[in-house]
Amino acid sequence: MIKWIAAAALTVSLVAAPAYAETPVTKIRFTLDWKIQGIHAWFYWAKAKGYFKAENLDVTIDQGEGSAATVTRILSGAYDAGFGDVNAIIQNAATRPAETPVMVYMIYSKAPFALLAKAEGPLKSLKDLPGTKIGAPAGAAALKLLPVLSKNNQIDYASLSILQVAPNLQEQMLLQGQVDSIAVFSATSYMNLVSLRRDPDKEFRWFFYADHGIDLYSNGVMVSPKLAHEKPEAVKGLLRAINRALHETVGDPKAAIDLLASEEPLLNKDIEMRRLTYVYGSLIDTAEARELGIGDVNDSRLKSSIGIISTAFELAKQPDAAQVFDHGFLPPKADRLPTTIKN
Numbered sequence: 001m002i003k004w005i006a007a008a009a010l011t012v013s014l015v016a017a018p019a020y021a022e023t024p025v026t027k028i029r030f031t032l033d034w035k036i037q038g039i040h041a042w043f044y045w046a047k048a049k050g051y052f053k054a055e056n057l058d059v060t061i062d063q064g065e066g067s068a069a070t071v072t073r074i075l076s077g078a079y080d081a082g083f084g085d086v087n088a089i090i091q092n093a094a095t096r097p098a099e100t101p102v103m104v105y106m107i108y109s110k111a112p113f114a115l116l117a118k119a120e121g122p123l124k125s126l127k128d129l130p131g132t133k134i135g136a137p138a139g140a141a142a143l144k145l146l147p148v149l150s151k152n153n154q155i156d157y158a159s160l161s162i163l164q165v166a167p168n169l170q171e172q173m174l175l176q177g178q179v180d181s182i183a184v185f186s187a188t189s190y191m192n193l194v195s196l197r198r199d200p201d202k203e204f205r206w207f208f209y210a211d212h213g214i215d216l217y218s219n220g221v222m223v224s225p226k227l228a229h230e231k232p233e234a235v236k237g238l239l240r241a242i243n244r245a246l247h248e249t250v251g252d253p254k255a256a257i258d259l260l261a262s263e264e265p266l267l268n269k270d271i272e273m274r275r276l277t278y279v280y281g282s283l284i285d286t287a288e289a290r291e292l293g294i295g296d297v298n299d300s301r302l303k304s305s306i307g308i309i310s311t312a313f314e315l316a317k318q319p320d321a322a323q324v325f326d327h328g329f330l331p332p333k334a335d336r337l338p339t340t341i342k343n
Contacts, residue, residue, distance in 0.1 A: 023056045026234040028227070031073050031082035032064040033219060036264040038272030039187060039279050041256040043083070044263050046245035055237030067185075067219055068141070074101040074224050081223040081238065083107070086324060087141060087216060090309045093319035101222040104329045105239050105295040107246075108218035108279075109286040112186040113142040115149075115207040118174060123181050123205065126212060130159040135179035137167045142183035145214055148312045152213035171196060181207075187283065191275045195268075216305045217297060218283070228326065235329045243295060243331045250280060250341045277341055285338045293336030297325055 032040055043061055046052055052059040062079075064070055070084025071092055082101075092100040115134070117123035123132060129150070136143035143162070150157040165173055170182045171192045182189070186206065193200040200206075210216065221242060223235050249256040253276055261267045288298060302321050310318040330336070 025056050025058050026231050027058045028052075028060070028081055028234065028238060029079045030059050030061045031070055031079045031084075032061065033067040033070050033082070033084050034064050036063060036260065036267065038253075038257055038260065038274075038276035040083070041253070041260045041272075041276060042242060042246040042249045044260055045249050045256050046241040048259055049245065049248075051241035051244055052238070055234075055241050057234060057237055057241070059238070070222065071101055074222065075099055077224075079224075080227045081221065081235075083219060084222055085141070085219055086222075087111075087218070087305075087309050089222060089324050090306050090319060091313055091315065093323045094310070094315040094317045097319060097323050098225065100323070101224055102228055102323070103220050103222045103325045104228070104235060105221035105242065106217055106297050106325070107220045107294065108187075108283045109289045109294075109297075110208075110210050110283045111214075111216040111218040112188075112279075112283055113145060113209040113214070113216070113218075114184055114186045114189075115142075115181045115209075116171075116174065116184050116186075116189055117181040117205045117207070119203055119205055121180055121205075123207075126153045126155065126207060129153075129155050129181075131161075132180040133161040133163055133178075134181050134183055135163045135165040135170055135173050136183035137170070138164045140167075140183060140185075142185065142209070145209060145216075145308075145312050146183060148308060149209055149212060149214050187275065187279045190278055191271055194274060195271060214308060215301060216308060217302065220295070223329075228329075232329065236331075239295070239329055240331050240335075243336055246294065247335075247339065249276075250339060253277065253342060277343065280341045285340070289338050293330075293333040294338050295330050295336050296327065296333070 047059060067085035068088035070082040071088040073079045074082055086103045089100055089103055122128060147157045163179055170184060171189060173179050174182050190200045228235055253273060257269050257273045261269050284294060299321055302325055306318060306321060306324060
């Protein structure tokens with residue numbers, strides 16, 4: 001009798017086993033926008049703490065080649081998701097809407113595009129721009145947007161002297177007086193100045209485009225149309241894991257940078273700790289993020305920014321906001337509200 005019960009139980013367990021099988025793991029190839037920096041801490045935190053795994057995700061994280069390159073990497077099919085620039089999505093969605101990635105979690109609520117000038121230099125306000133020399137890498141978004149910035153602030157763009165410079169030489173050329181200002185990505189230039197042992201807050205003036213009529217969004221998490229359409233629950237799980245990791249990183253940034261250094265031994269922990277703190281306070285923890293939660297966007301503002309990018313890059317067609325950002329994958333607002341970063 002006992003043997004019969006045991007055999008029956010085994011039979012039941014074998015028959016029932018498929019009903020308790022776990023959801024198949026979804027593999028996601030994720031690309032960063034650049035080399036590993038403090039601003040990437042939450043992605044590695046989510047992986048190390050098992051948050052991706054808890055969502056039945058197997059996430060591989062690779063370093064990137066630029067914010068715009070994230071879009072082309074996903075377009076090529078080499079990656080399923082990544083951290084990159086929404087403005088590059090807008091440009092590609094104008095011609096390839098069905099293939100272009102969609103942003104699903106906005107991280108940089110304020111765009112980091114800015115003109116950087118020495119405090120002791122001739123540029124005291126944007127009204128002083130005419131007749132000055134501006135340095136910028138060819139093709140840089142901050143340079144592409146300069147005509148729009150000029151128009152919005154009644155500046156004759158033709159009066160500006162533009163000098164194309166290598167990205168790694170921008171700050172040095174400004175310090176040497178070869179240019180009066182440089183068109184920059186603040187998250188990078190701020191820490192380049194720190195590395196040069198200069199005080200980016202006291203020795204320089206920052207003219208953020210966002211404060212002068214060019215109110216754009218910037219970097220966030222984007223996914224391929226294929227992943228969004230075929231694995232929507234995987235996308236939701238990806239965002240839950242990243243959102244949780246971002247908030248825990250903010251709560252203990254030192255631990256997050258220590259973890260990041262274990263991934264990249266050559267990382268300068270002091271520099272990347274300051275980068276993380278600076279970027280979070282200036283680009284992520286904004287008034288809008290406090291209202292909508294990190295990850296979300298204001299539709300009216302997004303439409304306006306699409307119009308600005310369409311004009312600046314002379315797009316043949318202006319994409320719809322729904323082709324650029326999808327709110328449907330976001331975690332609840334209560335889980336996304338920002339808190340002050342711990343020092």
